[in-house]
Structure formats: structure tokens, C-alpha cells
Amino acid sequence: MSAPLETWLNGSRVGDALAFSRGLHYGDGLFRTLLKYDSQLIDLKLQIIKVSHDAQALGLEPPPAELLMEEAAAVSAKVRTGVVKILLLRQSGGRGYKPQSAQVDRLLQCHELPDFPARHWREGIAAIRCGLRLGRQPALAGIKHLNRLEQVLASRDWPEGAVEGILCDERGAPICGTRSNLFWVRDGSLHTPALDGCGVAGVMRDKVLACGTALGLKLRVESRPWSVLLEAEEAFVTNSLIGIWPLRSLEQRVWQAPGPLTTRLAAVLRHPYLGFS
């Protein structure tokens, strides 16, 4: 977007740099969220690798990794524990959808850490199957871009007590949680859905797969029917803030959580929230 002649927000004139950002108008950008814990920015380098990968996938020029690392440290300098969100927004220029630039604006934010109950790890969580199904878009699959209305709509109207919603693709295969990646264990193999049609490839997903390799597990990255998930021996969701949350229930299925292999993976992962720090 080129700068508008005039912008009003709720009836008052604003001269706001973000009011004509392509990030706001089109979701033309991406983000990653990471944990600051005990003054450490957890997996910062891995997160910035993801930022750079996603940027290139959208035709954006990633900023130097050193600059993002400095800014992530600076924006969170006042807190020992918190959440840092790094956003890249395609710079404006011209008008309309056609991107005129690969340059980005860097928006970094520091938030308070949400209050995750420790029992989510120790006892597992109740999950539901979302009614909304993820559309298939290979050009955007895996990328943590700013077009997240599917996740917003899928997060509405959960029953009391549900902590995460599992999203399926158009064919009904489970893909991910609304804000997490999905894994399950069966016959000693570690399974996670392929993300070639939809879903977001999180840093924690890569780390859990690496931990599975370290434990000598057979890894299977592929889409499977819903029934396969319900028949799994263990199941869990992951993201960079929570680490691992085992599933305790999903529809009629109830698991003893965390399961033995999930516990072994968590011991290798050593995420601060799981009692291993």
C-alpha cells in the first residue's frame, strides 16, 4: 500500500505507520513466537532459521540473523521470562495485491508469559476435533504467515475444559492443533502429519523429530486417517512455548498421560516447562 491521503481509526485521524502496512491489509508477512525463560531466548537461532525460510517462501528478503537476534534481545531486555514475537511485514509501495518489494519491516514484541498450568504436562490435556477443516494451499503450507483466520474461526465455541483443538484437512486427516503440532506413537514409531497441503511447521516439531531420532525411533511423517490417531498408544501436541502437552482425551478416546515414550522424548527435549530445566 502506498500511504493513504487520510486514515481514521474509530473516528479519529491517525498517522500510523502500520495503518497502511501490507501486514495489516493482506496478511503479507510472517511471524514466529519464542520463549524467554530464565533470561535465555530459547532456540533463538532455530527460530530465525524458520523466519528466513518462511520469508524466502513468500518472496521476502530476510533481515540479517544478527540483527533479528539483537532486536529479540533488546525488546525483551526488561524481562527474565516472557514471550517474544518476531514479525516480518512486506514493505509498502504501489497499491493493490501485487508485491512491489521484497523488503520487510521488522516488528518485534515482548509479551508476558501465559499462565500454563503444570498439570497440562503432568496429566495431559483434553482436546477436541475442530469442525472447521483446513483448506489445502501448497503455496502456503508449513509457513507461519499472517493469514490465520482458519485458526481464529476454529478456536471458537470449544466445550468447557477443552485446551486444544485438532484440525483436519479437507479429507479428514488430522494435521495439527490450532496453535501446535501433532504427534502420536504407535508400535514404537513416532508419527506426525506431513505439512505439504496445510499446517505450520514449528521449531518444536523439528526438535521433537530430532529427539525421536536420538532415541532410535522410527519416524513417520505422513497424513493418516482420523481413526489412526484415535488408535494411537500415545498422542501429544507441541509448540515453542509449551514444549509438549500429552493428550489425555480426544472424543471418546482416553489416554494415560503422559505415555512412556512421550516421557522419554520429553527427557531428551529438556524444555524448561516440563520440569527438566
Next chain:
Amino acid sequence: MSAPLETWLNGSRVGDALAFSRGLHYGDGLFRTLLKYDSQLIDLKLQIIKVSHDAQALGLEPPPAELLMEEAAAVSAKVRTGVVKILLLRQSGGRGYKPQSAQVDRLLQCHELPDFPARHWREGIAAIRCGLRLGRQPALAGIKHLNRLEQVLASRDWPEGAVEGILCDERGAPICGTRSNLFWVRDGSLHTPALDGCGVAGVMRDKVLACGTALGLKLRVESRPWSVLLEAEEAFVTNSLIGIWPLRSLEQRVWQAPGPLTTRLAAVLRHPYLGFS
């Protein structure tokens, strides 16, 4: 999003209301764009009906129509001719995808009118078929929401001279232009794709269908294969700024543009840009 503790934009602290808008972070909102021409806000009431419809589809509470009409007039008060963009952004509250509120912020902007060449109507435009295919998402189909990365990516890398790109759905059926709705004429019937899986239902699409009815044409609103579009006798794209642009070429197909029925429709439509004002 609740307010962050700290926000930096390109290395400087900002205290910007939009920096934690759900519009920016998730594309959780919608917009409509309308023409101001000769001091008239064209089809303002119809646009606000669309805004209200889209808001309800996303679980948002639309502001009173009178308020939006007043603000659209106020934001464009200084220009006789221009473009007014009305955005509704879901208000913040809580953290994460789950919407905590149906209340919206109203962001209105006035832009200069793009310089559309008169020959686009008089001689038609060259269009191309976009490589990217629209994902199917019935929960969002028809809505002019802020998740527009598909349109951004589809607008890249057009050959010289191409003025619009035609987007197909996953099965290869033509749906719309990147910034327009699509029509074609065959055997005296007026055709436009159904928008139940993807695409945006524009005000001008409704108006052209109404003009078709006024002319006694048979209307067919349904998805059809790509080959049907290429075999059409006339084809054109529409939006609220341009009115109608006939297609002069699409892949190997060349049309005499504007065709006779397109010309009759335009005469009923009387859009300011088409020489009928």
C-alpha cells in the same frame, strides 16, 4: 492480542494501537473498497450491507450503518474523486487465536484514485491464468477478509502487458480475477462462477447480475471448467472501482472487446468509468 509489554518497529520503540491489532496479527477482519467519483460515494449503502454481512460471517458485530456512512464521508471529505477503504478489525483481548470479542475497530482510509487507462474499457484487457490455485475454504468463501496472501502470491511475475490474472480453484475451474469478479457470455446467457468454496463476492458482481436480470438474460451462477471460459463469446471482469473491463485476450483466446452483450450491460450499469456518467 492483549497489549504487549514492548513493541519495536524496525529497531525503534512504538506505542502504536495497530501494533497489537488482531487485524495485523491474524488478518482477523475484513474490508471493502469503494469509489468516490464527482463527490459521490458510489454504492455506499450496498458496500455497507456487504461489510455487515461479512462481519456476521466472521462472528463480528457490525457498527451501525449510519456511523460507517458518516465516517466514509468524513475520511474522503477533501477529495472529489478517490478510493475509500473501510476495514473492520476484531478488537483485542486475551491472547492467541481464540476470539474474545465480537467488537470491532473501524479503520477508514482515503486513497488517490489509481490511473486506470480508458482503453481498458474501450479495447479490453490482456489477462493471464495464474499458476497458483485458490484453496477451498467454505467458511471464508465470498468474504472480503484480510487473509489475502493467495492474491498477493498470484499477482507476482505476470508477463509484460497483463492487466489481470484469472484464478482457478483446485479442480481448475475459473473463479475470479486477483482483484475482480469474472463473467462470461455464452448462447445469450450470463455466467459467473459460484463462490461457495473460494473467491470474494463483490458489490459490482451483484450489480452486474441485477443488470443481466434487467436485460432479461438467463443467469447461470456455477463453476465450469476452464475450457468453457475459453469458448465463451464474451468475457469480462468487474470490481467497484473499474466497473467492467472486457477481456481482449486470455492464453490463446482473443475476443473482440467489448462484446455486444457486455456493451449492453455496461449501458445499464452506468458506472462512471465506462463513459456513461
